[in-house]
Amino acid sequence: MQRLTDDQLLDLLNDLESDRVERKESFKGDVPKKARQAVCAFSNDLPGHNQPGVLFIGAKDNGEPSVLQVTDQLLMSLADMKTDGNILPLPVLSVEKRLLKNQEMAVVTVMPSDMPPVKFEGRIWIRTGPRRALANEQEERILNERRRYKNIPFDIYPVPTAKLSDLSKSIFENEYMPNAFADDVLEANGRSYEERLASCRMILSPDDPTPTVVGLLAIGKSPQDFLPGAYVQFLRIDGTELADPILDEEEIGGGIVEILRRTEEKLKAHNRTSVDITQSVTHQLATPYPQVALQQILYNAVLHRAYESTNAPVRVYWFNDRIEISSPGGPYGNVTDENFGRPGITDYRNPNIADVLKVYGFIQAFGRGIATARRAMDNNGNPPIEFETNQSTVVCVFKKKS
Structure with missing residues (x-):
């Protein structure tokens, strides 16, 4: 810089x-x-x-x-x-x-x-x-057009085989737009559907309404038709090895919001709460893993994964003694194998997907997910989170508390 x-x-x-x-x-x-x-x-x-x-x-x-x-x-x-x-x-x-x-x-x-x-x-x-000043319609068009000639990240690359009809207008207008723009901006909005999509980087431009990667993930009707690896593979394994019997298995697809919500529901269903009536005069509720820690690492895995040149999914493997969440694509940009997870060290392979997760409320602030997960694990009495990184994968390992 x-x-x-x-x-x-x-x-x-x-x-x-x-x-x-x-x-x-x-x-x-x-x-x-x-x-x-x-x-x-x-x-x-x-x-x-x-x-x-x-x-x-x-x-x-x-x-x-x-x-x-x-x-x-x-x-x-x-x-x-x-x-x-x-x-x-x-x-x-x-x-x-x-x-x-x-x-x-x-x-x-x-x-x-x-x-x-x-x-x-x-x-x-x-x-x-x-x-x-606030941009008017013409100034917004200029900014949209200028983006086409920049060195843009992969998450706003156009997907040539996709069409405008592959995006859900209902989701965009009823769910995304009200969260992405202030009320007064929406009320005064005289822009066309294509102009609004372009402003949110869901299509290339109003004149070329080819959906982008982030458009398909955020409001696509069937994103996996174009991004085959954009799903979560969930396994609940009855044992400590991958070859042990499988109790629950699901490939969780759809848009990015549906993926995260369904995976969270799956994690909650298996993260059963126990009641301890022996250690205190009041009932003590306990879970094997703090839900907020699982959420934060799941969000990070979906946000920071590589969507380019891979069909590998995010994998959530729940063993009897641990949970492993693996994300395709190694550390990116300022983040290296050596400084991974250190406070204040962050970078974004998919900054526009980060925008979408913020709009939908999955993220309130950036760069704090790992710290939040670590604190939650410590407060719940679990061992520290372990990270394994290489050029192609980041694996997060949660150990069950004793």
Whole structure:
């Protein structure tokens, strides 16, 4: 990611008419919300600069320092703008403390997105000169068209053999749209069905309504017709080896929401709760595995798996002494075999699928699933989660508590 020099930052700080800069004296009051709007607008880069936008915290409107103390807590709060799930797709940004005009400032550098339009709380923000504004229909079309010429991730590749009729208009309009856009945006929406699909990256463009990978997974009528490996294979094995008798078996397909919901139901059915009346004057409920831990790792397995060049499913194998959840595709991007699972180390092979899971409510914030699962396992008295990674697979192993 591009790191601007002090001279470059000073030029932006002093240019009061630039549409690549925004200044805030502090990070209090309504500033966190306005800052996220600015990050969204810089990500959309409607003017087409193909250069980063910069948000200065600790600067007055005239570019002079507001004499703000830049603490670690402030930097963490600014970094949360990337992963709190309010800006989708996830923005690419860096946060750092810089010394400018002999005073500390927090500098947020935002790169233009390869996947516009980017939304904050269901609204598409852009820059018009030195101000922020909501995109109108024509501006949204420009952003949609621009996406076609970017180096896009696989999850918004078009699927040439699929047709518009392979997407469910009912699911899109009645389930996806109300969760993806703010109420006032929906009420004022004069866009066509194809324009709305393109805005959500479900099709390539209004002029070429070829469904994308994420479109088929999110609202497809039969995604496995085009993505054969996009399902979960569930086995409940009566023993500790794969060759032992199978008590329950199911291939769980459909759209991504149906897959997750049905797999969760399967996990709950086998994760039977026991009642202990011997250790306390009140009944104590216990489960072999904490449900929230299983959920978080399942979501991660479906989100981070490779959908390209593989027909392998996500596998959930429940043995008598453990559960193994395996996801095709090894660590991606910034995540390696060596740093896998470490706090703060995350990357997204499928950022648009992440957007869908956030819209449908499976994810509230990003980069916290493994930490949440680990804490839940510890609180339930289970051994720590074990991870096995290689170039083609990530396997998560839950051990049963003794």
